[in-house]
Amino acid sequence: MENTPDPKTNSTEGKPATSGSEDNKQGERTFSQEELDRIVQKRVNEVTAKSDEKVKQAVEAALAEQERKAKMSEEDRTAEEQKAREDEIAERERQVTLRERRVEATALLSKKNIPESFVEYVLDEDADKMAEKIEALSKNWSAELKKAVKETVSGQTPEDKGTTDNLGKGTSVSSGVYRGDGNRVI
Numbered sequence: 001m002e003n004t005p006d007p008k009t010n011s012t013e014g015k016p017a018t019s020g021s022e023d024n025k026q027g028e029r030t031f032s033q034e035e036l037d038r039i040v041q042k043r044v045n046e047v048t049a050k051s052d053e054k055v056k057q058a059v060e061a062a063l064a065e066q067e068r069k070a071k072m073s074e075e076d077r078t079a080e081e082q083k084a085r086e087d088e089i090a091e092r093e094r095q096v097t098l099r100e101r102r103v104e105a106t107a108l109l110s111k112k113n114i115p116e117s118f119v120e121y122v123l124d125e126d127a128d129k130m131a132e133k134i135e136a137l138s139k140n141w142s143a144e145l146k147k148a149v150k151e152t153v154s155g156q157t158p159e160d161k162g163t164t165d166n167l168g169k170g171t172s173v174s175s176g177v178y179r180g181d182g183n184r185v186i
Contacts, residue, residue, distance in 0.1 A: 097125050105130055112138045 031039075069077060104127070105119045114137060122133040 101130055108134050114141050
């Protein structure tokens with residue numbers, strides 16, 4: 001049989017086809033449809049295996065919980081359900097309290113001219129602890145703000161451009177009103 005080039009590989013040795021350009025010679029690789037299908041199928045199988053494992057673990061956990069509850073007396077089951085409800089109510093109350101404290105903290109920070117973005121740092125379920133945190137932040141904030149302003153302002157005193165030395169130069173009351181740069185206004 002004659003050695004004819006394969007259209008997919010563009011060669012007689014079965015190597016992947018390249019366009020012959022410099023781009024392909026510098027590390028770019030072309031894949032056949034079969035190779036792509038194999039790669040995609042491998043990834044799909046991996047994801048499926050992971051999700052199957054998670055489902056299997058969830059089913060096992062649910063069955064174990066069901067068996068544990070089946071072995072419990074009616075009285076124990078009722079007590080456990082009651083405790084679960086109480087825990088849920090306590091968590092809801094905690095969330096409501098945190099929302100209320102967030103509103104209070106935002107108002108206090110605003111009063112003290114502190115950015116509201118600091119509310120997460122002072123937020124606490126206990127109102128007294130939260131007030132202490134805000135007071136400490138306020139003191140630190142004021143001190144650091146004064147320090148930053150002092151550093152910014154420190155340095156050379158700006159030159160006063162409106163001194164009396166420039167008053168009479170190029171201006172005359174009889175000829176009109178002039179700006180400091182010598183241009184006539186009226």
